[in-house]
Amino acid sequence: MFYREAGDFKTSYRDDGQTFPIRLDRWGYYAVLAVAFLVVPFVIDSYWANAVLVPFLIYAIAAIGLNILTGYAGQVSLGTGGFMAVGAYAVYKLMTAFPGVPIVIHIVLAGAITAIVGVLFGLPSLRIKGFYLAVATLAAQFFLVWLFNKVPWFYNYSASGQITAPERTILGWAVTGPATTASAKYLICLTFAVVLAWIARNLTRGMVGRKWMAIRDMDIAAEIIGVNPLTAKLSAFAVSSFFVGIAGALLFSVYLGAAEASEAFGINKSFLVLFMIIIGGLGSIFGSFAGAAFLVLLPVLLKNLLVVQLGWPTDLAAHIELMIVGALIIFFLIVEPHGLARLWALTKEKLRLWPFPH
Amino acid sequence: MFDAMPDRETLLEVNNIEVIYNHVILVLKGVSLSVPKGGITALLGGNGAGKTTTLKAISNLLHSERGEVTKGAISYRGEPIQNMDPATLVRKGVIQVMEGRHCFEHLTIEENLLTGAYTRKDGAAAIRQDLEMVYNYFPRLKERRRSQAGYTSGGEQQMCAMGRALMSRPETILLDEPSMGLAPQLVEQIFEIVKAVNEGEGVTFLLAEQNTNIALRYAHYGYILESGRVVMDGPAEALRENPDVKEFYLGMSDQGRKSFRDVRSYRRRKRWLA
Amino acid sequence: MEFLYASEVLVNGLMAGVMYSLVALGFVLIYKASGVFNYAQGVMALFAAMTLVGIMEGRVPFAHMINAAFGVHVENFGWTVPGLLAILLTALVMVGLAIAIEKLVLKHLVGQEPIILFMATIGLAWFLEGLGDVMWGADVKVLDVGLPQGISETVETVTNNWLGYGFFIDRLDIWAAVIAAVLVAALVGFSQYTKQGRAMRAVADDHQAALSVGISLQFIWIMVWSIAGFVALVAGIMWGTKSGVQFSLSLIALKALPVLMLGGFTSIPGAIVGGLIIGMGEKLFEYFVGPMVGGATENWFAYVLALIFLVFRPQGLFGERIIERV
Amino acid sequence: MQDGYTTPDGRQIGPVLLDLKNITLRFGGVEAIKNISFDIREGEIRAIIGPNGAGKSSMLNVISGFYVPQEGEIWFKGHRRGPMKPYEVARLGLARTFQNIALFDGMSVLDNIMTGRMNMMKASLFSQALWWGKAEREETANREQVEKIIDFLEIQNIRKTPVGRLPYGLKKRVELARALAAEPRILLLDEPMAGMNVEEKEDMCRFILDVNDEFGTTIALIEHDMGVVMDLSDRVVVMDYGRKIGDGTPDEVRNNPEVISAYLGVAHE
């Protein structure tokens, strides 16, 4: 019995409500954090930062955001790309309009602006449900992208409509712009990811989270026992969009450095983030990370395997990569429809019983 | 009035099966039972005892719930049926009426009934005739034949589910909690129909019931299931007289039926479950 | 005159709508039968069209892979197959695909939540996209099964005589309208009045219950996916003729979604009516309002239009009422 | 009767709490409830019985605001209740269980019951996000209340189990717990004992009686088990095809010929 829950007693309800009620989990978590903050920044190079870790962290934030809306509150959204665009353009406008204000504040504000937009587009959810809602959120996706493309004010009237992030620093360290080091990029994303994950965890274990889940599991019953669907759904849209907006802001300012609405925040982005939460596990914050890691890493791994190791032509490799990713998605769904998070939980459940099968 | 019919041929045989859900939750821990042809066999037991699971194991509906039979054998007319898909089983004459009705919400009552005849190949006329038969048994359904099943009341849905099963001209019906949520008159009526169908059409029944009282009145033989094990079985007559069954399943004590108002002053505890 | 221009736009909008409907129909079928929102429908259309071209031109499937692996040079078998026969063969391939999908994917996902199935179809879309490219190459293919294209002179002359202004209508669009009408009539008849159609709707409502009455999910799904594959082939032919067979063909799914939403996911006639409304609405909006706001409004306007309808009828125009009871 | 009455076993029943006047409810062409009036008194156990499809559940849905009747008035504590959303009704102190269990399958038993207390928890989103101050205090305080209910209903051992996995009987119990957690003035129970065996029914009866007794909660219940209805309830309304065909004490109802023919079948014991 490697993994023990027995003997880990709680003496107060407060302890019992902790994020990691089991001591073993808690220590594991602290260890991961310590490595992430204290070791990785010193060993990271720009490939790992730019191709793997920074996108992973940013997508994890977006995935948590979408998971709050879809996984916790049950409102399927395909508008994530559009909301990320709101975050990106908001941070761009703020950065260029108020160069003196710290970038972190801009990023948080960008999240807040996205939250407002999210609430607006969340209004139809009061009437429209299920896949109808999912498709309806595409209206947000297409409209927002169109808007950022069409109104020159958003891109400061630049000739091509591209936005480019100027250099901004935190405590003298560049975190946006060309001079940013790999570890600075990584650290700012990591900090946001950790803080936001913690906030998401708090929200989902408390009363708002319960209201969201109640709406998700059975909206009519929830309303009858006292959940106001208006505030529950809209708060989910607001919080979710806040997260997604921050992810969009980071994606543009820290990761890409330049962006164009229809290219960087197209419908594919919406699908990508949705994949992440489904592969990772709906209604699970750990799952959001797992899903993001899976979908960021998998193509990189496959590419390295097929092109670099096996030396296949890139086009063939790219087509086969599509096939493999598609097949793997299906495979994972068959093995465990509830995602990597559930797979992990089942493994723990088995470990607890180990070596006995039942 | 009924005897246990031990001399009848055994139609369905469940031999020491184990069922596991989700690879970890062990629900049935070795259940064996046999269902004689033309009889009504009752499967009794408390909540979560495993009645539904047993029925689903027989009709092979476990897969879609991520459950599987890991041990033991099930045979119908001596032929193993574990790996048969439900459709084949229906064609062989075994049909299940699921717990919680499961009508097709968006189909009308009549369409629901017609789907019951899906596996039949004996022509539209025969099917129409059976439709009339079902409407005879359940006149209420005839009134509501054009309504979408999703909008009918619980009792109507239960009738619809029963009727749908009858439409397949089955040999054996696995009936899961037919009385749940039905008005007393209807419960009585449904069991009368079970009896009528059993006697009139010779259909064999295996029914899972919570309402021990009525089940034992209509069944010939009974199995009592607790926590995934058969704890007692015997002819219905005998079970009804058994003091334990009387106390725990029929709610009677030596002084006859107790008032539910008095429950606060006593508490039953099952002996065999300690 | 302005009125005539506007009516021309309107008529062309209706025609464009029919083209969207052809894609939407496939979605509806599968949704009706399995409650699955088949995201792969667009890619299926692409795959079908690619296969059709491949067969017609006698291309060697997987040629690129074979060449890369064995260092040989195979491209063509050197024969060509006439259009009708090729369509038949492609339909068979689509049936094969349906069987494979059922055996390898759907069967293992019985009883899962809709969103999981939806995801699976996205995985399928990726897979098929890759497979299509590997099998037939990623180049732009010209598809010509003999459908006419270009302005219909008859319509132009007739309207010119009547109204003094010759309307533009694409002959391909006229064909699309006729084909769509036939398809819809056939599909409605099938799902409403046949035993298999009823079974298909039963499966959509409740997988378990359908199993319990002896409906073979396998069979129903293979049947429905085959029909949907055929509908995809039709859509692929129309769109492929219009703008070549290439990756972008799969993206027409995105144009079909607002149509679906407006018509109702479960209604076959809804797919047509939805298509007409969307096509007409987006074209008129682009024509009248587009120039004022900078144009390219069609994509989002289609969705917004559908959204407006949905607010009043959350299940779409013809969708089944969502049963809400406790 | 304006000020209540005393039951045979000596409980004091108070004034009218909820008064339904001439309720009519139609679905399209179907009249599910036809001009029905009855009242529920403070502290009373009121049963609603009737054949399937009589409109009992619909009546409960009208009371909890989910269905809006086309005609009729609802008076609560002497005030006429205007059109209200279901969640506003819940805030007045009505809690209920459902005929087809409506638990939140993806959540644990504990979380399900905690949702019952949502109207007592008012911490802001911000405070909840940081899990600090009011949010944390409230959570702990309410958790204690919920634990009392868990003890009361004897479901300690399944606290952390996701409800989806529970057997039917326990689900019903959890649903009751969720309703109780709201500390309602009126508790509406839709077939709380369907699908239970005798022992479980006895447990359920015990809970209902205890709630009624200890917290003075008014209870309205729909039930098909006549034994339970006759033993437990103070007054019974009988419905048939949307009409009211009887209203009175269990004894009165039991001997009402119309009720017998429409519902009971044979005179019950």
Next chain:
Amino acid sequence: DLVVPNLSYRTGPYGANGTQYADGFNDYFTLLNERDGGIGGEKVQTPECETAYNTEKGVECYESTKGSGALVYNPLSTGITYQLIPKVSADKIPLYTPGYGRTSAKNGKVFEWVFNAPANYWDGASVAVKYLLDQNGGDLNGKKIALVYHNSAYGKEPIRTLQELSKKHGFTLTELPIDPPGQEQKSQWLQIRRDKPDYVIMWGWGVMNQTAIQEAANIRFPMENFIGIWWSGSEVDVKPVGEAANGYKALTFHGVGMDYPIYDDMKKFVIEPGKASQGGPHVGSVLYSRGMYAAVVIAEAIKKAQELSGTSAITAAQLRDGFEALDITPARLAELGLPDFGPEIKMTCDNHGGSGMSRVQQWDAAAGKWNLITDFTEPDQEILTPLITEDSEAFAKEAGITPRC
């Protein structure tokens, strides 16, 4: 070895176009390796990396290849170019974007590491208008021109220039955006049918080109009056339309077809030995030629850098010097086996964009080939220079760059 990564795309919505370009790019370096043993004795490697025209994959490709001593990048995507501009200036690697990317990168004072000779989008817009001026005896007053464009950063590039030009020459400009991918263009073409513009200019890519040409044919818009930018002028755009595309025109900044001496060597050293990229199905096509041309310019810049630095194993920084000293004269082109293939390219520290010359080609459907119908034409620098200065200075200010040279 010299490493010139090939960030290509052979999948996704523009895969059909990207494939041909990448083949041409690869084949020229293969030719150099096979025939000359590389450049200055150093073999050239072109590790390929699939971007699918997706910016994030582009970044990944950039990061994964830059460590291996990459000398220059040519991603064939305006979106990826914008991503890479800040990155290459931090990593000090040249970015070569012939005919695409950021127009104002022509200003080498601000964009130290970016080169876009021989021509950029604004040059293209100007040359197109110049051509129309020529057609109309130097007067476009009162004419109507419609711009049909890909609704993206790429498609929007020429708008400013065309607006300036319309002011100068007195034509009216209608802008008709088309959302990518662009298979549905009914309303735009009905609008054209109603407004009857004299000319239509197109800025398209991928399926949009071909659909537009088809729709133009459908409404019987005269093909001679329909001119595409160079990205709207390849075989894949016209062939699917068939006969009806006959007469369609497009800009180009290089020659097409296989009537150049270089193809003798190409056949001998690359195609016949089976070394052609993908087996050489696209040799000689427009996009193939363009990919090859990009490779030619890069190879010449490498050669120049080797000369300047006196070493054959040059660094990326030295290559930049090579670009800035590059001068591909007509004589040199002829020497390379590509007589009159492209305009003269002369770059300096402040001019990273060359002369901006391009020419017009016309599709002959019956013969199935493009014919060059004008000479290289100079764009209207009078209009363009201030625009470029303005845009690049705005960028310099935003990004805090102090202009050099």
